[in-house]
Amino acid sequence: LKSILRGVAKAVGVILVVAVVFPLGMWLRSWVDSRRPVGISYQQLTDARGGSAQADSVGPAVAVKPAETFSAVLDIMRSEYVEKIEDESKLSAGAVRTMLYALDDPATRYWTPEQYRILLDQMEGEYRGIGAVVGVVKTKRNGIEQRRVTVVAPIPGGPAAKAGVLAGDTVVEIDGRWVIAYDPRLDLNRLALRNMPEAEYRRVLKDATKKLTDGISWPRALERLVSPKDETPIRLTLERAGESAPITVTVKPESFKVSPVAYRQMSQQVGYLRIGVFSPGVPEEVRRILSEHSDLKGLVVDLRDNPGGPDLDGPQGVSRSLAAALSALGIKGRVGTIVKGTSKRPIIATGNGKVPRMAVLLNRGTANVAEVAAAACDSLANAVTVGTPSRGDGTYQKLVKLKTGAMTVTGGKWLTSEEKPLPSTGLTPDVAVAGGKVGADPDPVLARALAVLAKRGGGA
Amino acid sequence: MKAVPRGYWYTLKLAAVIGLLLGIAGPNLNPEAQHRFAEESRRSAWDSGIETVHASPNDEVSVGPLEAYQEALDVLRREYAGTVINDKQITKLTYAAIQGALSALNDPFTGFLDPDDWLSMQQTTQGSFEGIGAVLEPFGRDVRVVRPIPGSPAFKAGLKPGDIIFSVGTHDPDTGKLIKTTPTLGTDINTVVKLIKGPRGTKVTVTVLRNGVSKPIRFVIVRQNIEPPVVSYWMEDQDRKIGRIVLNEFNERADSQFERAWNDLKRQGLKALIFDLRFNPGGLFDVAVRIGSRFIEQGPLVIVQEKNGQRHTLYASSRVPKIGDIPLVVLINESSASASEIVAGAIKDHKRGILVGQHTFGKGLVQTIFPLADGSALRLTTSKYFTPSGHDINNKYDEEHRPLFGTGGIKPDIEVEQSPDWVDQQFEDKEHDTQLKKALEVLRTQMTARAR
Numbered sequence A: 001l002k003s004i005l006r007g008v009a010k011a012v013g014v015i016l017v018v019a020v021v022f023p024l025g026m027w028l029r030s031w032v033d034s035r036r037p038v039g040i041s042y043q044q045l046t047d048a049r050g051g052s053a054q055a056d057s058v059g060p061a062v063a064v065k066p067a068e069t070f071s072a073v074l075d076i077m078r079s080e081y082v083e084k085i086e087d088e089s090k091l092s093a094g095a096v097r098t099m100l101y102a103l104d105d106p107a108t109r110y111w112t113p114e115q116y117r118i119l120l121d122q123m124e125g126e127y128r129g130i131g132a133v134v135g136v137v138k139t140k141r142n143g144i145e146q147r148r149v150t151v152v153a154p155i156p157g158g159p160a161a162k163a164g165v166l167a168g169d170t171v172v173e174i175d176g177r178w179v180i181a182y183d184p185r186l187d188l189n190r191l192a193l194r195n196m197p198e199a200e201y202r203r204v205l206k207d208a209t210k211k212l213t214d215g216i217s218w219p220r221a222l223e224r225l226v227s228p229k230d231e232t233p234i235r236l237t238l239e240r241a242g243e244s245a246p247i248t249v250t251v252k253p254e255s256f257k258v259s260p261v262a263y264r265q266m267s268q269q270v271g272y273l274r275i276g277v278f279s280p281g282v283p284e285e286v287r288r289i290l291s292e293h294s295d296l297k298g299l300v301v302d303l304r305d306n307p308g309g310p311d312l313d314g315p316q317g318v319s320r321s322l323a324a325a326l327s328a329l330g331i332k333g334r335v336g337t338i339v340k341g342t343s344k345r346p347i348i349a350t351g352n353g354k355v356p357r358m359a360v361l362l363n364r365g366t367a368n369v370a371e372v373a374a375a376a377c378d379s380l381a382n383a384v385t386v387g388t389p390s391r392g393d394g395t396y397q398k399l400v401k402l403k404t405g406a407m408t409v410t411g412g413k414w415l416t417s418e419e420k421p422l423p424s425t426g427l428t429p430d431v432a433v434a435g436g437k438v439g440a441d442p443d444p445v446l447a448r449a450l451a452v453l454a455k456r457g458g459g460a
Numbered sequence B: 001m002k003a004v005p006r007g008y009w010y011t012l013k014l015a016a017v018i019g020l021l022l023g024i025a026g027p028n029l030n031p032e033a034q035h036r037f038a039e040e041s042r043r044s045a046w047d048s049g050i051e052t053v054h055a056s057p058n059d060e061v062s063v064g065p066l067e068a069y070q071e072a073l074d075v076l077r078r079e080y081a082g083t084v085i086n087d088k089q090i091t092k093l094t095y096a097a098i099q100g101a102l103s104a105l106n107d108p109f110t111g112f113l114d115p116d117d118w119l120s121m122q123q124t125t126q127g128s129f130e131g132i133g134a135v136l137e138p139f140g141r142d143v144r145v146v147r148p149i150p151g152s153p154a155f156k157a158g159l160k161p162g163d164i165i166f167s168v169g170t171h172d173p174d175t176g177k178l179i180k181t182t183p184t185l186g187t188d189i190n191t192v193v194k195l196i197k198g199p200r201g202t203k204v205t206v207t208v209l210r211n212g213v214s215k216p217i218r219f220v221i222v223r224q225n226i227e228p229p230v231v232s233y234w235m236e237d238q239d240r241k242i243g244r245i246v247l248n249e250f251n252e253r254a255d256s257q258f259e260r261a262w263n264d265l266k267r268q269g270l271k272a273l274i275f276d277l278r279f280n281p282g283g284l285f286d287v288a289v290r291i292g293s294r295f296i297e298q299g300p301l302v303i304v305q306e307k308n309g310q311r312h313t314l315y316a317s318s319r320v321p322k323i324g325d326i327p328l329v330v331l332i333n334e335s336s337a338s339a340s341e342i343v344a345g346a347i348k349d350h351k352r353g354i355l356v357g358q359h360t361f362g363k364g365l366v367q368t369i370f371p372l373a374d375g376s377a378l379r380l381t382t383s384k385y386f387t388p389s390g391h392d393i394n395n396k397y398d399e400e401h402r403p404l405f406g407t408g409g410i411k412p413d414i415e416v417e418q419s420p421d422w423v424d425q426q427f428e429d430k431e432h433d434t435q436l437k438k439a440l441e442v443l444r445t446q447m448t449a450r451a452r
Helices: A002-035 A066-080 A089-101 A113-123 A186-193 A198-214 A218-226 A282-292 A318-328 A369-381 A444-455 B004-025 B031-048 B065-079 B087-103 B115-127 B153-157 B189-196 B254-267 B285-295 B339-349 B434-451
Strands: A109-111 A132-141 A144-154 A170-174 A177-180 A234-239 A247-251 A261-265 A270-275 A298-302 A332-340 A343-350 A357-362 A384-387 A395-401 A406-416 B111-113 B134-139 B142-148 B164-171 B178-183 B203-209 B217-222 B231-237 B242-247 B272-276 B300-306 B310-315 B328-332 B354-357 B365-371 B377-386
Touching: A066 B065, A066 B087, A066 B365, A066 B377, A089 A109, A089 B065, A089 B087, A109 A113, A113 A218, A132 A218, A144 A218, A170 A218, A177 A198, A177 A218, A261 A282, A270 A282, A270 A444, A282 A318, A298 A444, A318 A332, A318 A343, A318 A369, A332 A369, A332 A395, A357 A369, A357 A444, A369 A384, A369 A406, A384 A444, A395 B065, A406 B065, B065 B087, B087 B111, B111 B115, B134 B189, B142 B153, B153 B217, B164 B189, B178 B203, B189 B203, B231 B254, B231 B434, B242 B254, B242 B434, B254 B285, B272 B434, B285 B300, B285 B339, B300 B339, B328 B339, B328 B434, B339 B354, B354 B434
Parallel strands: A270 A298, A298 A357, A357 A384, B242 B272, B272 B328, B328 B354
Antiparallel strands: A109 A406, A132 A144, A144 A170, A170 A177, A170 A234, A234 A247, A261 A270, A332 A343, A332 A406, A395 A406, B111 B377, B134 B142, B142 B164, B164 B178, B164 B203, B203 B217, B231 B242, B300 B310, B300 B377, B365 B377
């Protein structure tokens, strides 16, 4: 009995001690937790002036994973923000957009679901808005870093091309509103160092203020150009290389579709093949056309205003389309290489090697993958290049679908078939001819290419 | 193990240790910590596998900000060929993502302060009133004068709002000789503030660029400790006993100083009051409520919206001594903001006085700063104010987050532009003060009408 009692006493004792000590342990833990500022420390400082709240003291910064800071910010925001946040998807888009913007690489950016659809449509030859592929370019002028909205390529037959917009034009104003490229007040800095006259200073300050209060930021500028809400004509002020004064044009936005591939018989044995974009359907179309015209001695391949574009993950990528299209032309060999760090991915064409005499047409709107294609035709098929220098954009971009929207990311560099980087000044054509454009009549560039082919014995 | 007590105590000791360990290591019952635990397990689930999504364009899934950020960061880690994505880069990218998420709220006052921003904000707000008495702000890459505090050395020397600090000259504290001039264009505000600040009684040379003046202007200023006056008052019209109280800020001293001014004017036989809220940037909400309650006999004073959009009405406090029913004009202008707008709005809605001047600034928001563990901070709008009639004091914003002036703010009953000859904040300059003249005119008419 004694031993039973002793056992009971022991059990009761154990339970009592655990009961007392367990909360002690929990308290100890929460005390330790509270000393370790993992999430947030609530130190509220309210000041109706908003801009100038003050803190008495701030604890030392602690090594915290950045994602935890983000998570803490969201938690506070959800519980304390003055408005009920109904839809967080905008916040998600904002987070990704701004994060990618911080990389300071205009080619790496976020696309909303709507913008993504537009981008995919463009790659299939369907356009909206002013009918041009536009991009943002980082430059430095007067010591100020700027981001300028640039026309990569106006699509032949589209509203922008009809209005006279050229590849390489910079859009400086939209409907009279300055496209904000930088903080215009920075100009004051530079001017202040000179002993500027009063009137000048006043003018610049006024101008800077207007630019900032009236201006349109570049993401909205892109939206307005590529996916406007309606078809109200858009007035563009453009800066063009070689022109001293800005050019003003009015473009009426519209939706239109151009076939990425077009063919015309120029003479008995000479054909004209237009490739507007290296979309997935292009190789098959090229194969069909050439099989119908197997007796060609000469072929003009028009790559003007072909903007290239990002590579989609998977079998429909632009790099595969490039290889297959060149294969269809009969080209055989390495058409280019994608380099990322130390890794290299060669892009191989597997044509039969029977290629007609070729002339490739270039202009400033020949960019990216189209430039790789032109260089490959030059070195693998001994093509003559005719026109004006290409854009000189050798970045390899990848388009990655996200759960909401998508992102393009600079995934490396293109090397030409000779394993050289694309010169930043673009490819220099063998035969320089200015003017002309796709579908124009007369077209001096096309005329010259035909003449060159005839001389080389490539045509009747 | 024969000795029973020893075995007994041994068991109890063991129980104590196990209990303690359980308490520490077991599931944490503190709700906040539980939340964090859930957050962590979710996060590790993301880290475990990289998903590549090959989806059709219509296949859109809505994701939360944190998840969207993690996904994009994973893509960068995997695909990006530019600068290496190292820890430092990730911190920078994350801060940008936080900023981006907050900017989607389209509330320019809500934002993220990275550790550098937060530190410099604390320094500048603490330091701006010392030295020469000029409130400074960043302007482009430069620093400019927001306003010199009336009566301060900067004010007396002639610094003006908008002056851009061109250079700062350092003087030897003993001999007073200029030793070094530091050009300050393109210099951050902290550096400029540090250069300007110094011991009381010593000299500093401040050279500024002024709009409309082609050459930089030099000022040699003797530093002082600055304590801006909160309330100034006097009898504006001795004959008619029209008093005037100028309130510069709603700070801790404002209410008691107002009361003193009021009592003193009352002793002098006050019959009508001009309450001058021009250039008053606001201040503490509680002080606004106290001062506002002096003017409003009873009824709603302000409608406050707080977290998640909940609204409640604050009524005029009955414990505050009332101004009573005397003719009243409130002077307001474009720089009357926040607490000033709450008070002016209440007076207007209750038709307790006549508002003369210009449409006010339009800031009816309060931000709270939440310092975070890594040295950064979140500035979040936590309250929003409406006048008793439900008018939103805060401006609306356009798509580029620019305030649309006039959408919020308080519209005066009588709109009067200021004369260009009036020097900003020269409250003593009565000759050129068109708005003051109008206020006096209104009150005199009213008093004459009442007398009849």
